[in-house]
Amino acid sequence: MKQFLGFIKKEFYHIFRDPRTLLVLFGIPVAQLLIFGYVVTTEVKNISVAILDRSKDDVTREITQKIIESDYFTLTQNLQSDTQIEEVFKTGNIKEVIVFEPNFAQKLGRDGTAQIQLIADASDANTANLIVNYTSAIISDYVQKQNKLQLMPMQIKPEVRMVFNESLQSVYMFVPGTMALILMLVSAMMTSISIAREKELGTMEVLLVSPLKPAQIIIGKVIPYVALAFINAVTIIVLGNLIFGMPVNGSLTLLLAESLLFISLALSLGILISTIAKTQQVAMFISLFALMLPTIMLSGFIFPIENMPVVLQMISHIMPPKYFIIIIKNIMIKGTGFGFVWKETLVLIAMMMVFILLSVKKFKIRLQ
Amino acid sequence: MTNKPIIKVENLVKKFGNFVANDHLNFEVYEGEIFGFLGANGAGKTTAIRILCGLSTPTSGNLNVAGFDIYKQTELIKRNIGYMSQKFSLYENLTLKENIRFYAGIYGLSSKEINKRMDNLLETLKIGDLRDKLIGSLPLGWKQKLAFSVAIFHRPRIVFLDEPTGGVDPITRRQFWDLIYQAANDGITIFVTTHYMDEAEYCDRVSIMVDGRIEALDTPAGLKKTYKVSNMDEVFLKLARAS
Numbered sequence: 001m002k003q004f005l006g007f008i009k010k011e012f013y014h015i016f017r018d019p020r021t022l023l024v025l026f027g028i029p030v031a032q033l034l035i036f037g038y039v040v041t042t043e044v045k046n047i048s049v050a051i052l053d054r055s056k057d058d059v060t061r062e063i064t065q066k067i068i069e070s071d072y073f074t075l076t077q078n079l080q081s082d083t084q085i086e087e088v089f090k091t092g093n094i095k096e097v098i099v100f101e102p103n104f105a106q107k108l109g110r111d112g113t114a115q116i117q118l119i120a121d122a123s124d125a126n127t128a129n130l131i132v133n134y135t136s137a138i139i140s141d142y143v144q145k146q147n148k149l150q151l152m153p154m155q156i157k158p159e160v161r162m163v164f165n166e167s168l169q170s171v172y173m174f175v176p177g178t179m180a181l182i183l184m185l186v187s188a189m190m191t192s193i194s195i196a197r198e199k200e201l202g203t204m205e206v207l208l209v210s211p212l213k214p215a216q217i218i219i220g221k222v223i224p225y226v227a228l229a230f231i232n233a234v235t236i237i238v239l240g241n242l243i244f245g246m247p248v249n250g251s252l253t254l255l256l257a258e259s260l261l262f263i264s265l266a267l268s269l270g271i272l273i274s275t276i277a278k279t280q281q282v283a284m285f286i287s288l289f290a291l292m293l294p295t296i297m298l299s300g301f302i303f304p305i306e307n308m309p310v311v312l313q314m315i316s317h318i319m320p321p322k323y324f325i326i327i328i329k330n331i332m333i334k335g336t337g338f339g340f341v342w343k344e345t346l347v348l349i350a351m352m353m354v355f356i357l358l359s360v361k362k363f364k365i366r367l368q
Numbered sequence: 369m370t371n372k373p374i375i376k377v378e379n380l381v382k383k384f385g386n387f388v389a390n391d392h393l394n395f396e397v398y399e400g401e402i403f404g405f406l407g408a409n410g411a412g413k414t415t416a417i418r419i420l421c422g423l424s425t426p427t428s429g430n431l432n433v434a435g436f437d438i439y440k441q442t443e444l445i446k447r448n449i450g451y452m453s454q455k456f457s458l459y460e461n462l463t464l465k466e467n468i469r470f471y472a473g474i475y476g477l478s479s480k481e482i483n484k485r486m487d488n489l490l491e492t493l494k495i496g497d498l499r500d501k502l503i504g505s506l507p508l509g510w511k512q513k514l515a516f517s518v519a520i521f522h523r524p525r526i527v528f529l530d531e532p533t534g535g536v537d538p539i540t541r542r543q544f545w546d547l548i549y550q551a552a553n554d555g556i557t558i559f560v561t562t563h564y565m566d567e568a569e570y571c572d573r574v575s576i577m578v579d580g581r582i583e584a585l586d587t588p589a590g591l592k593k594t595y596k597v598s599n600m601d602e603v604f605l606k607l608a609r610a611s
Contacts, residue, residue, distance in 0.1 A: 002476070003474045006469070006470055006473035006474065007470075007473075007474065009470075010459070010470045013461065013462055014459070014462075017462075202454075202456065202457050205453050205457070206451060206452075206457045206471075208423055209421045209423060209449065209451040210474045211443060211446045211447050211474065211475060211476070212474050
């Protein structure tokens with residue numbers, strides 16, 4: 001046991017004396033959380049719009065007023081003619097032009113219908129969609145309020161409620177995703193690199209010749225990273241809550257326990273990588289490409305799995321982060337207990353066992 | 369030096385697929401001697417040394433190291449041997465003291481014992497002021513000597529040195545061999561592989577491997593007499609060319 005403690009102490013010396021390792025361990029998680037927090041967002045705010053009002057009557061002014069009053073839009077320019085429309089899209093950062101047809105109020109009063117044209121810059125398709133939806137919503141809201149005065153013959157009014165995330169905030173999406181990504185990276189990449197380093201330097205052989213058992217060497221190498229990754233998990237939960245208002249509606253203990261499970265899984269994956277990789281570079285390369293990209297793309301972190309082609313959907317089923325994200329979303333957002341995530345938990349445990357078995361097998365072959 | 373064998377190797381065979389790295393090796397190493405294990409690159413030296421250290425398992429053969437069976441008593445063997453590979457094996461970002469504490473610690477030495485031996489070592493090498501220096505900041509020659517001192521810090525009965533002096537200047541090599549003699553005087557058996565034929569002359573006995581077989585095993589003087597040449601270089605060339 002004393003030998004073992006000495007080993008762990010040595011690992012901590014390595015970590016705390018290497019500025020690069022420290023940066024990866026503590027700088028990157030915080031930076032990534034902040035970057036994702038401010039970049040991965042599906043909300044639009046302060047979008048620049050231009051208005052071409054060919055009618056200039058009370059109704060168009062009122063609608064314009066409503067649009068500007070919302071948080072979403074800023075009126076940047078009043079256009080005078082059609083020819084300016086293309087120009088403002090090309091030169092300015094205007095994302096939408098709203099066009100009222102001539103004699104707007106008059107037509108509305110006389111025929112009961114008038115036209116507004118919404119032209120959006122669809123070079124960014126998602127944003128364009130959002131902007132147009134927001135604008136339409138504001139306009140129909142206005143129309144409905146006007147209609148209250150009159151009696152409508154028939155009306156169906158769907159009442160929409162977004163449960164678990166009433167205001168459709170994107171933090172609900174990226175905090176779990178970032179957590180999965182960072183724990184995966186820190187645990188798997190850092191352990192595989194640190195084991196590969198011992199191999200590269202030749203110290204691994206000296207350790208294997210010593211009375212330490214291979215299992216002790218491996219466990220001694222991963223324990224510090226369990227501790228550090230766990231600190232990272234806590235940091236993300238706290239920062240997510242303080243800065244982005246991400247709630248923890250379920251049990252914090254369960255959340256931390258599941259994080260610990262995911263960390264162990266990522267570590268066992270890191271060990272497996274290190275049995276394949278002979279040098280630190282190879283270990284880093286495998287970790288980045290085999291772990292980081294799939295975690296971002298295929299785990300449901302950013303892109304919905306349901307929309308993927310069947311082949312990619314099947315691949316996503318073997319991505320550990322997918323299950324972890326489901327689990328922590330359940331706990332943090334829906335506030336559900338273990339009863340609702342036990343299946344995913346079992347999948348993670350099973351995956352971990354497979355990685356450990358494979359590593360042990362690989363390790364033995366290497367010793368032959 | 370006694371004539372009591374501390375390493376006994378009978379019919380050691382190691383195959384990698386169809387390739388025979390060690391082809392029926394037979395030799396004994398006596399307690400307290402400096403045993404040179406020579407051979408060209410790829411002759412199978414490192415394979416054999418790895419098997420003797422327990423880093424690899426033989427395909428067949430009877431092996432006994434420090435009185436223990438290599439198949440059944442690996443753990444006991446490990447407690448009684450030291451190993452220094454051709455790669456430098458101290459941790460660069462640990463100080464000398466931390467390196468010694470770490471390596472001595474994994475052999476189960478008590479803190480008190482470690483401190484006592486460390487003081488002794490630093491005094492003998494006259495490097496008390498290097499105690500708290502990071503290993504990475506020391507010149508290569510010192511690192512090499514320290515790596516050896518650390519490899520025998522737990523006082524093993526045998527120390528295996530796999531090309532310990534690669535890439536080191538002649539003066540440091542000479543100093544390194546002084547340390548080896550010192551260890552041999554203290555009763556540690558030295559099993560050393562090398563490329564340098566002048567180093568072969570320092571050994572009590574040498575074996576020369578060619579293509580996975582031991583072609584010759586004798587004292588340097590005996591070998592020179594047998595092959596009727598004046599130095600070990602020529603012995604080696606004669607044997608290597610004959611194949």
